[in-house]
Amino acid sequence: MAGLLAADGVEQGHLVPILLPRSVDLVVTLLAVLKLGAAYALLDPDWPRTRLDAVVEQLRPPLVVARPGAVAELSAPLWTPAEDGTGEGPARAAVAVRGSDACCVFFTSGTTGRPKGVITPHRATARLFRAGTFARFDRDTVIPLAAALPWDAFSLELWAALYHGGTCVLIGEPFLTAEALRAMVADHGVNTVWLTSSLFNLMVDEDLTALSGLSQVMIGGERLSVRHVGRFLDRFPDTALINGYGPVESTVFTTTHRITAADCARSGGIPLGRPVPGTSVFVLQGSRRCAAGEPGEICVAGDGLAHGYLGEPALTAEKFTEVDIDGERVRLYRTGDLGTRDENGTVEFRGRIDRQVKIRGNRVEPAEVERQIECLVPYVADCRVVPRWNELGGAFELVAFCVPDRTGGGALPDIPAILARHLPVYQRPVDVAFVDSFPLTGSGKLDDRALLASVPKAPVESHHGPIGDPLVHLVAEAFAAVLGSRTVPPDTSFFALGGSSLQAARACTRIGKRAGRPVPLSILYEHASAERLGSWLRSARGTDAVLPPTGDLPPTGDLPPSADLPLTCDLPLTPMELVFLTRHLTAPRDRSGYCLMTWQLHGRLDQDALEAAVAAVHERHQVLRTAFRVDPRPHAEVTDISAPPLELLDARPTVDEAVGALRRLFEEPLEPQDADLWRTALVPVTEPRGWLFGLVVHHIGFDGRSESVLARDLSDAYAGCEPRTAPPTLAERVRLTTAAIAVTDSAGRTERVREEFQDVPQIRWPEGPGPGETGTGHLDVSVPAAVTARLDARGAALGVSRFVVLLSAWADIMAEACGQRDFAVGVPVAERTAPELEQAIGCLINMVPVRLRGAAVGGGEDGIRETGRLVHRAFSRSDVPFTAVAQGVGTTTPGRPPVFQSLFALQDNAPPRLDLPGVVSAFLRQPYAALPLELHLEVWPDENSAGALDVVLSFRRDAVAEATALKLLEGFHDRLALIAAGAAS
Template sequence: MQPDSSWTTGRPCASLSEGLHEVLARTALSRPDAPALVSGHTTVTYGELNRTADAWAARLAEAGVTRGARVPILLPRSIELVIALLAVLKTGAAYALLDPAWPERRLTEVTEDLAAGLVVCWPDAGCPDLGLPVWSPPDGPVTVPDGYRPAAVSGGDPACVFFTSGTTGRPKGVLTPHWATARLFQHDGFARFGAHTVMPLAAPTPWDAFSLELWSVLLNGGTSLIVEEPYLSAGCLRAAVETHGTDTIWLTSSLFNMIVDEDVDAFHGLRQVMIGGERLSAGHVARFIARHPVIVLLNGYGPVESTVFATTHRVTAADCERPGGIPLGRPVPGTQVHVLDGVRPCAVGETGEICIAGEGLALGYLGDEELTRAKFTHVRVGGRRTRVYRTGDLGVWSPDGLLHFRGRADRQVKIRGHRIEPAEIERQVERLLPAVRHCRVLARPGDGGAARDLVAFCVPQNPGDPLEAALGALNLVLAPYHRPAAVVSVPAFPVTERGKLDEPALLALAPTTAPQPGPDADAVSDDPLDKLVAAVFREVLGRQEVPHDVPLVELGGDSLAAGRVCARLSARLDRPVPVSRIYAHPTAAALAAWLRTTAGQDGQDGAPAACDVVPLTPMQVVYLTKHLVSPGDRTAHCLLTWTVEGELDRAALEAAVAAVHRKHEPLRAVYLADPRPAAWTSPDIPPPPLEVLPARPDVEAAVRELRTALADPLELTGGEVWRTALVPVTPNLAVFGAAVHHIAFDGWSESVLAADLADAYNHGHCGPAPRPSRHPVAADLADHRDYLLDELTGVPELRWPADEVNPLAGGPRHLESPLAPAVVARVDELAARLGVTRFAALLALCASSLAEVTGQRDFAVGVPIAQRYGPALDRAVGCHINMLCVRLRDSALDGGPAAVRETGNVVARAFAAQDVPFPEVLRLVNPPRTDRPPIYQTLFALQDNAPAGLALSGLRTAFVRQPYLELPLELHTELWPRADGGLRMVVSYRPQTVAESTAEEFAKRFTDRLHTIPSGVRP
C-alpha cells in the first residue's frame, strides 16, 4: 500500500502511441474475414469495415474535413454510424456523436461549440437545419481513391468529443485523445476482451459508455452486435446471447436493476457484466450474484473527463454487506487516482475529493479555458507535478486499497447513467418560461439511494400561478434526460435555520404519483389482450387507473418503465415484446393492437387466451386488494424455514423448487385485478431461483439472515408469488427457507409443499398436479346471511387498556409459553364433559382472559377456517380458507364451565355459516370505517395442520417456526402442536397498539387458566 493513499494499476503500452483507427487497420490486415459488426442479418468483416471507412474518409476530406477538425455525426445507432466515426478518425479529425432526439436548440448549441464545418446526417431522416452543410453517407459500395492514405496521428491527438451537463445552462464539450480510450483495453486490463468477445452496442451514442462498448471490441478483434432497440432490454439480451453468442455487456445500474427485477435469468450465458454510472443497489447485486455466481460482475466508475472508467471492482457477495456500499475499486491501466484535501493527499480512511490523473484525462472543455483550468489542475503528488481532474466526488481509501464513494461535493447527480447539473436545467427553465421567476431542480431518490427522477420547483412571476402548461412546454425543448417528472409551483423556497435551502421540505411538496384519471379512463374493450396490457401499465406505473389512449410517458413512465412493461408482457405472452414497439405504439390501446396484429408471427401467439383465467376466491381478492394498495405490506408473507445437516445437493434442491413450482399453479400464477372479477392466470412464469446468501457463523444468525432476505415484497401482478433462499453455516450445515404469499398459501399448504419438495429432491419428481376443485355452494346461504347480519351488527371494537404503547416500535412482538401434554389432556377432558370441541374450550378460556384484561363484555374474535372440500385439495398448495367472526359476550366470557358450553354453541352457529365469504360479511354488516381492522381486532387459531417435515434423503432436517413479519390484526393467539402431545402457545401483538404490559398480562391469565383446569369437572 502506498503511503500517500494513491493507487495505480497497469502501464502504458506501445499501442497508446497510435490512433484508434490505426489499431483497427492492423486487425483488418491480419484477420480481414473476421466479423467486426453484426446488425440484424448483416455482418461486416474487419476488411470490409476498414475499406469502407477509408473510402468515406476520402470523401470527407474532399468535403473539407481536415486534421484537427471536430465533426458532428447525427446518425442513429447503426453500421453506418460506426463507419462514419471511423472515417472521421481516418481524416485526423475528432468525431462527436449527437443524439437525433435532442431538441434543435441543444443541437445548435453543441455544433456551435464544435466550430463544425459540416454535419454527418441523412437528410431524408429528419436531419434538423443547423445552418451547416450536410454530408450524407454514400448509398451503396464505394472505392478507395488511388493514392489515399489515412492520416497518421499520435495517441495524444483529439479523437472524440462528449457533451455533458454544465452549470451555465449550456452543455460542456469534453475533448478526449486517442490514448484515453486505448488505455482501457490492454491485455492486462480490468476485463477480458479478445477476438472471441461479442458485445452489444446499445448505449446512447453521445455517452462515453458507447466508446466502451465499441472500442473494447474493435481494438481486440471481437464482434460488435449493434442493437436497434432503444436500449438493451431483457428480451434483447436473451436474443443476443442465444443467437449471437454475446458474452460481455455493459448496463447502467438502473437498467441492471430492471433486468434483475423482471428477468434475472436473462443474464444466463454471459461471461462478464459491467455496471455503473450510478450508485449500485446492493440488494439487486446480491440477487444477481446468488443467481449467477460464475459471471464476473464489474462495478465501473469514472466521469466522462477521465474517459469511461477510472476504477473498476469485481463485486462479490461480501461487498453487498459493506455498510458504505459497494466499492469503486482500483484504478484501470494508465490511470492514477488520488484522494485530496485541497492539494494535500488524504490518509487512508480520510475522506477527500477524488482526483484522477493519467492517460485517460480529457484535453479540456471546448471553448472554455477558464473551466478547463479550474477542473484540470496541477498538484504535487509524491514530489512530482501532476495534472489531475477534480471530479467533485468524495471518496476514501480503505486499508485494503479499495476506493469507496462518499457522495458529492456539489449538486451534480446521475440519473439512469446521465450526468446532470441541476443548475443547467434551472437556467434553462428560467430562460424558457417567462412565467417562472426562480427555479430549483432536485432529484428524487430511488432504488439503492440512486436518483430516480427530477422535480422542478418554481416560484411563479404571478403568485398562485399553478404553472399548468410548464411541463408540456419544457418537454418540447429539453433533452429527454433533462425533462423533470413534475413542475411544482411554490410561493417561496423553504430554508433551514441557517438560511440554506431545505431540500427535504421542498421534496415533500412533490407529487408522489401522476394525477389519477377519472373512473372511465381505462374503459377498454372486453378483449383479454386489451385488459392485459392495461393491467401491466397500471402495475408498472403504480396507478389505479390508466387511460387506454394516453402515451406511457405522459402517464409518468420513463424508458425503464417501458422496459418493465415489455418484459412483463413478454413473460405473460411467451413472445418477444421489443422496447422499440412501445415507442412506436406508446399507448395501452396501440400496443395491444400491435400485439394482436402480430400474433402468431415467428411462431408466437400474441393472445393470452392460452392461459386459463380463474376467478379469485373472496379471500384472495382481499389479499390482492391489500397488495395493490400497499405493495410493501408483509402481513401476507408465509415463512417456512428448515435447518439441513449433511451434504446438501444444491442443484437438486433448486431443481426440486422448480418441480414444485411447475406442479402447483397458484405458485406460478399472475394475480390480476382486471379483468373483473379479479382472477389469476398461469402463464409460463419461471421458478424462483434458490438464492444462496452469505454464510453465517451459526444457525441463529443464519435464520436472521434468511428472514431478512425473505422479507422483501412479493410482486403478485408480476408473477412473483414465492421465493426461496439458502444460508450456509458450515460445509455440512445450512438453513433453507421460503416465503409464499398468502394469496397462494395457507397453513395446510405447509406440509404439502414440504412433502413435494422432498419427493422432488429425492426422486426427481413430485407427482401430478392436483385436479381443480370448486367449493360447494350451501343451499341455505340466505339463512346464513340473515344469521350473520343479526349476530354481528353493532359489534363493538375491542378496547385495550390505556397503558403506554410504543408508536415507534418496529415489527410485532411475540410471547411464548409451552403447554405440557397433561395440560392439554385436561383441556380435552373439559371439552368432552361439556360436549364441545378442544377448539371451543380453548377459545372460551382465551376470550375470558381478554375480557378480564380489557374489562369488556362484548367483542368479536377472528378465526381462520380451512375450506378444502374433497380429497383432491388435500395435496394442493393454495389459499383455501375463510375468516369467521365469532362474537362472544356476557355469559360466554365468565370463564367457568357454563361459559365454555356457551362458547361451544356460538362456535357451532358460526361454523355453520362458514360458506358466506368474509368480504360479503363486511358488506352485510357495514361496520363503521376507522383506522382499525373492521369487526374484530384479534385472532384466535388452533393450528392443527400436519407438520411441515422436509424428509431429504441422507440429510437431517428440522422445521423452525418463524414469527410473523407483520400482523394484520392487533393481537394474535395461536396454539401449535408439539411432538410430545403438548401445545406451544404464541401471543403476537403490535406494540404500536397493544402495550407490552397488556400483552403480558393477557398471556399470563390465559396460561394460568389452562394450568388450573380441575380434573373431573362437571357442567
C-alpha cells in the first residue's frame, strides 16, 4: 500500500485525508501513510460537503483516500485501495521519522466559523503507552475500535492495542451499543473499552450487565455523572474505572484518575486526576502558578502537545505560549478550563473560561455555529447559540436564537435543511427560535436561562388511531419513552421526531428487552419508523414467541381503571399516612416525622435558578401541595398552595454551624392539614467557601426512596432539562397501589397476624435512662467490604439473603443483652409495586412486624435459617396494613408503641445526588431529630468504600441508656465478624 501511495505522489511531510469506514483497509492505509513519513487525517464521509471541502482545502493533499462513490469529487483526486489488496506499486522501505514529526491531524470546532486542524506528533500518542502508564496496555489487550473516526479517541483505541501487539475488534455499528459490547466480550475476549460519558450513562441506565467481564473501562469526553459512576462501582467494584481528561491539543488524555467509590462523595466532584506519562500540568493565573486549592486555568506541557493549528499561526501563538516556570522556559497550551490542584498534584475541574461545550464528546464552539447561521441563512441579522442539557438524551444539545433582518422579505427558509448541508450533526441546533432581541442580565450579559425558557414546548403529536399491531405498538412505546413524547406517529422516522443517536441506542435496548431479541443500532437506522421496525421484528425469527398479546400493551400512560376512586380530590389516606397524621394531631411538637436533607455546595450557584427548581418540583409532585385532613373523615386533597420560598440565612463560618442554623429554622412546625409539607433554605458558608442547601419534608408525604427522586428532579429543573415523564397523580397513585393489593380473605389474614402478635412481650431494656435524659443518641460502626463479602457467601450457602444474615445477628445480641428470647422488630418495606411509582414522591411504605423467638434468637446456622423462615412468613403477609395489626394488639404500657419498640432496616435506596451545572455537591446525611420508636438500627451501603457497610444505631435517651446502645452495637459488630469468620473457614 505504501508503494502504491508513493507512486501516486504521497511523500514525507504530506497530510493525507482518509475517508474509509472502520475496516482492515483503514488500518492498513494508516500504517502505509505513516511508513512514508506522512501524516493522516481521518474524515467522516457523513460530514456535509461544504465541511469536507473546507478541510481538504486546508490539508492541501496530493490525494484523498476513499472508497468508490463514498464522496463526490473534492479539491484533491480520490484514490481507492485495490479491493483484492494487490497493486503494481514498488515495494517501499519505511521512511525514518522522529517522535516530533507530524503523525495525524484532528479537526475540531473553532470560533471563526470554520474547523481548526490540530497537528499532533508521533510522540504525543506514543507517550500514552509507556511502561507504568494509567492502564494496562499489552499483547493481551483486546479493545473495540468504535470511536468516531475523526476523533482523537480513535487513536487511543487503535494504538492502545497495536502498539504492544494487542487486538482491536472492528464494529459495524455507528457507535458501540450495549448488545455489541456484550457479544464482543463473550466472542472475542474484549477486556478494555473507551466510552464517552453519555454512552457510559446510557449503558448504566439501560443495560448495566453489558459491562460485565471487562477489566478496564475508560470514560470521559464530557462531565461525569456521579450517580452513574456510583451505580457502576456498586456493581463492578473490581473493574478499573478510569476518568480521562484532555483537549485534542494535548492528544487524547492529559490527566487520568482511577475512580473509587469515595470520589462520588468528594465535595469537588470526581477528580480529573494526575498527568499521564510525558505530560506536565500547571494551574495558572496568567503566568503565576496557583497555590494548592487556588483556582486557575489548566495549562498543559510536555510530549503530548500538538505542533499547533494548521494554517493559523496567529491562533497557534495565542494558545501555545511560553511561560517561565521555576526558572525554565516552558511551552504550554492554555486549555480554557478552570481547575484546582491539591497538594498531591491531583487536578479538579471547575468550569470553563469561555463558551465552549461538549456535544456527545465533540468539542463545539457556539460562536462557530452562530457565524455559520448568520452567513448561510437569509433574513438573520444576529444569532446566539445556547447549550441545553437533555437528560433523556444524556448530553448537551444546542438551541439557536435568531434576530430577523427587518430589511429582508420573502418566506422564511428551511433553516434545518440549510444547516444539514453545512454542519456536522453534533453542531446542528435541535431548535431554532426567532426573537425580537436578546434578553440581558443585570450585569449586561446574555441571559441564557431566559432565552431557553422562551422556547415553546413542542405540541404533542398524534396519529390517526390506535396501533393495532403489537410489535409496532411496542416500538412506538419505546420511541415515546426515550423521546419524552406522549405518542409517536407509527409512519414517522425516529430521527425526524428529533431522536439522537444516543436516544436511538436507548430505544434499541428497550425494544430488544421486550421483544426478546437484540436490535442492532444499524437496524433502527435502516428501519427508522415504528411501522418499519415492527415489520423487521416480525420477520426476525423467535420474536412472536415471547411477545405479550395486544391486550397487554396499553397506550403509554394508561392506568388500571377504577370506578370507585375519585380523580381529583378527597382521596383516602394510606395506612402510614394515617399514622403520621394521627401523630401530628395528637403530638404537634413531635418532630420524628420531619425528614431533613442537606447538601454542601461549591461553585457558581445560581440562587434564582435553585428557587425556581424548588417551585418546579413543587408543581410536578402533587403530594407536596396536598392537604391531609380528618374532617369529615381522613382524606387527602390536592391544593394550589404556592411553593415554599428558598430562605437565605446569614452566613456561618463552618458547615457544622450552618447545619445547626438549618435545624433551628426547620424546628418551626409543618402543617399537613394546610398542605404545608416542606421548607427549603440556603446558608452561605465561609470555610470552606460555599453553601449548605437544606430542606425538610413531612414524612406523611415522603419516604427513603423519595430522597433520590426529589434530588433528581431538583437537578433537572435547575439545569433547564426537558421534563421527564410526569409522575402519577395522587389519584393514579391510589389506583396503582390498590391494584397491587391482594384482597382474598383480607379480614382472615389480618386476624391471623393480630393473633401472632397479641402476646408478644415488650422489651425491657437492661439499663434505664439517667435522670432527665432527653433527645436522640446516635452511634455508628463500619463493616469492611471483605467482611460483607463473607457474610453474603454465608447467606448464599444457607439459602438466605444478606438482610436475613444481618437480622439474625441482631436477634442474637438483642436476646443476650435484654435477657429475653421473644420480641418483635419493625421492618419498613417499600410499596412501589408499579414502575410508575418509582418516579413518585410520597410515603409509599408499610411497616412489617417480624416476631423473633425460639431458634431465631440463638445464633449460629440454625438461627440464620429460622430467621429466614420467619422473615419469609412476615413478608408474605406484608399486604396487611400495620395499622390494622396495631389496632387489634395495643400495648399494656402507656406511652410505649404497640407490637414492637425497635426498627431494623437494610437501606438500599439510591443516594440523593444533586447534579447542578457548574456546582459540586455532596450529600450530608443528618441524624434524626427525634424517633417514633425507642431504637432504630439501620445498615447503609458505605458510599466511600465499595462493598462496605455503615451501621447506624439511633436511640431515644428517655428509653434506652447509652451504655445499652453501645453494648448492642458492639455486640452486633462482633457477631457479624464471627459469622464472616465461619464463612472464611
